[in-house]
Amino acid sequence: MSFQPGSNYVRMGIEADVVLRLGMLLMGAGTSGYRVLRGMKRAARALGFDRLDANVGVTQITCTFHQGRSFRTVVAQQHSPAVDASRIEALEDLTHHRLHYGITAEELTAMLDEIESNVVKRWNGWILACAAAVACASFAVLNYFPAYAVGLVAISAFLGQFARWGLHRQHVHQLGCIVAAGTVASLFYFFSTEALDALGVADSADYSSGYVAAVLFLIPGFPLFSALIDLARFDFEAGMARLTYAVTVIIAATFTVTMVTWFTELTPRPGTPDPQPLWFAAAATASFCGIAGFAFLFNSSRRMVLVASCVGTVANMTRIFLAEFGGTAYMAAFIGGLIVGMLGAVAARRAHLPRITTTVPASVIMIPGTAMFRTVYHLNAGNMDQALSNLATACMVVLAIGSGLIVARLITDRDWALGHLIDFNHRHSPPLEGQAKES
Template sequence: MNEQEGRASRHEPVPTTTSPIGMPDSLTVRSEAAAAVGAELLASGMASYRVRWAMSRTAHALGLDSFTSLVSYTDITATATLNGRYRTRLTQPRHVGVDVDHLHRTQRFVETLPERGVTADEVFAALAAIRARGPLHGRVVNALAAGFACAAFAVLNQAGPVEAGAAGLAATVGQAVRRTVQLRSWNHLLITVIAAVVAACVYLVAIGVPSAAGWVGGDLMGGYLASVLFLVPGFPLITGLLDLVRADYAAGLQRLTYAALIIIGAASSVWTVSLAVGVEPVAAEPLGLALPVELGVRAAATFVGVLGFALIFNSPWRIALAAATVSLLANSARFALTETGIPIQVATLVATVLVGLLAYAIARSRHVPRTAISVPAVVIMVPGYAMYTAFALVNAGQPAEAAILTLEALQTIIGAAFGLALAHLATSPAWRRVEQPR
């Protein structure tokens, strides 16, 4: 038996780069284990407060006296104390993205830890098992999820069946390309540009061929922008706003900056393609459906769209279905409110409060992260279509119209963030207090 096999048989902790002698349960190893929990959650898309809470809870279970941390979008700086000694370390996840399955399992592991008595070896072993899990949904399901989500978005933006079908096909191909390139660990902005160009080109071909053949008539560009809405960075956008509400400015501003860059990259790509081809994206004409029928169509489109986004985020089916059901109820209420003359910003705030309360109830009863339900449920309310349209208007020489559309979009996003924040403040004592996890 060699030295490595002997160590494994005795279940001793593997030496780390910061603790080459591998002392079991030393301050170094314990702090590393607590930071590893935070790194896994951060890499999976968790908001900074929950990352700090999870690390603090793990640190106390490991027997540390305190664990104070500063969490940004890409790294964690933390100081652990034990018997008058302290150690400060910087931890960076290998990548930052969204993985609801890993997020859910890591948070559940932390929630089930005893108050004391856990070893660093047990923490590392649990995290290794979580990281070893591959994607829950294969490439085909992942691509189709994006396609159905964007087709649903097109319907919500008054696009007809032909436009919605073309948007779904374009998004399916675009997401397939995006996921393939993601496996190469390329820059996220570059990946976004590539996926947006591919989706835009596929949409134009899918619409252009039947139009040129005379099979369909009229202006069919209403679904053009919907074909790239799978690129809307919903998780960093919503969690970044929630970070700001919690006064986690480092993480919040970085998440919002990342989200803004992704949106600008996608919008620039779509506009460049339309400029090169010589087409202009236009708003779809209202379908003219009776209100009860339109309510039903919008409810179905909301369910399909949120389910698709949740699957893109690698959500287990039960979490994805829960998010879709919550959004169906909330977004239907939002649409009904706007039909009575209530501004979209106010209706969005009311709807996201409802999302937050329902997500809280489901999270407590099903032991799942609230974020895993609330963020996909709210993504369908993010005015990505309006933001992309505003960018196109700026480049078309219509700054006044673009400014109005941008302001409305920002107000809607702020309304969504405040709605979720109010739900958190109403249901979570920790959110009502200024103290941070230690």
């Protein structure tokens, strides 16, 4: 005897699908698994479900909806992880302020359609390429590269990001875009140094190491810190998936650039520290501009860019001062991450922004990207001592920054710290007309 689904069963499937769609949009925008799960549970509660169990990854969500004695399990998958701060803001606003008990699947679908239609990429390829140029040039300043190298870094990063943007528009696989961008940026930097050397303008050996700054726009800071935050909650499904994705991108970028150095003989020697008063002023400017550049790459709004840049500049300059005047690099990074988390929580609340769109871009400027590229370079050259030293430095600094963000989250986010879940027995009425009501 064949199974004939009733109207309630079919309706349950429609409602489950729209909640899953909301989760996929949140996950696809790059927010943490914790926020994806809470957003989905708010939507499920509003639609009348009694419980929602879900596993959130970086490309897939598996969830089971319960309603009385009935349940539905649905799975969805996507293949192109990305970061979109503006979409995170729109979806977080929806889940916090526009959901209420009794909302229909059709109403929620219309809201999601509106977000997908209206919240699009804010910045075109030229602006994103300029943002990458500014961000990488800022890293060059912070890594003590000479002034003429900073200009070459900016142009190389511009061309690399523009190549990545163009290939992405043609739907080339994400790793292919990364390989192409790294190759274009590092090769242009090499040929530029050789041309200036041939013209007698400068000795290429003096600034050949600047190429490691020209490819730092490829480091996936957003998923890297999101992964650490998820792992801190013991959400291993989301955390390990995001961490694996971030490490995969880092490996693709670093090995691509290392292969270029194999036949160009570019050498990633570190810059010579010279912390004069004028350099500290330049470092503050570079911190602000670098964070702004990365925020643009994350499709942030102008408001997000300004808030993240201010928060990150304070934190990064504190880190630099601590490191320059006797503090260990790891403790300085931890304090920097803690400041980002604390200031970011206040600033995001005052500016009515999702916390992650403020704290993560502000933290990216502190990532030791040059150490990551030097690790693979020295592995390729057989210098195991140097490779292990750079690898340890990169891992410890990233973990220290992440630890600072996590401690700040424990202090400032009561729900996160105490593990409060969405209460399905606590129903919310529709907000009054013209009035937002947070759930």
